[in-house]
Amino acid sequence: GAVVSQHPSRVICKSGTSVKIECRSLDFQATTMFWYRQFPKQSLMLMATSNEGSKATYEQGVEKDKFLINHASLTLSTLTVTSAHPEDSSFYICSGRGFSGAGTEAFFGQGTRLTVV
């Protein structure tokens, strides 16, 4: 299957600082990227959907000014957690899709474990 590379895999940052997570589609053009957050022993919670060259669409309850998403190219999307706080500590996963057909599966990055101290 297609490969989505997500970096870093783990990051520890101080409260109040910002952290950038990168997600790259290595062998396909990701016209759409999805960003998820996963709490321990829970399912994936969709945070936002971004289409290349457009502003991201955020799910209800997700602060767009705190979780900045950029999808400037067909192979790169970034999530920046601004002014991070301990409650932002979580596992963040990106997912890319190459086509708009509903039957196309999405491919996931390896995830980023963010710890805010």
Place this chain on the structure above:
Amino acid sequence: AQSVAQPEDQVNVAEGNPLTVKCTYSVSGNPYLFWYVQYPNRGLQFLLKYITGDNLVKGSYGFEAEFNKSQTSFHLKKPSALVSDSALYFCAVRVLNSGNTPLVFGKGTRLSVIA
């Protein structure tokens, strides 16, 4: 609205025995159904999907799933479980002609295969 239910939080099975991880769905329209597996501190790996055609779908690592429209189910199965199959499994759905919408995931089922 679309939804997916995975009724079991945990499934335990002995190595070599058959395994089943249950999934039911609720959609208004024709569903596209997916199974993903997640290992600790990793992203999700695609296992298999049902789009159309044969109700029995075969996927990676010897897994298969059967689409049952009358029961709105898409249970994941494997004839002989391996210890290495122990992981978190997610069922997901998307509706035909729903454009570029994200997958809707179930809450996940933790599979534990005991040697």
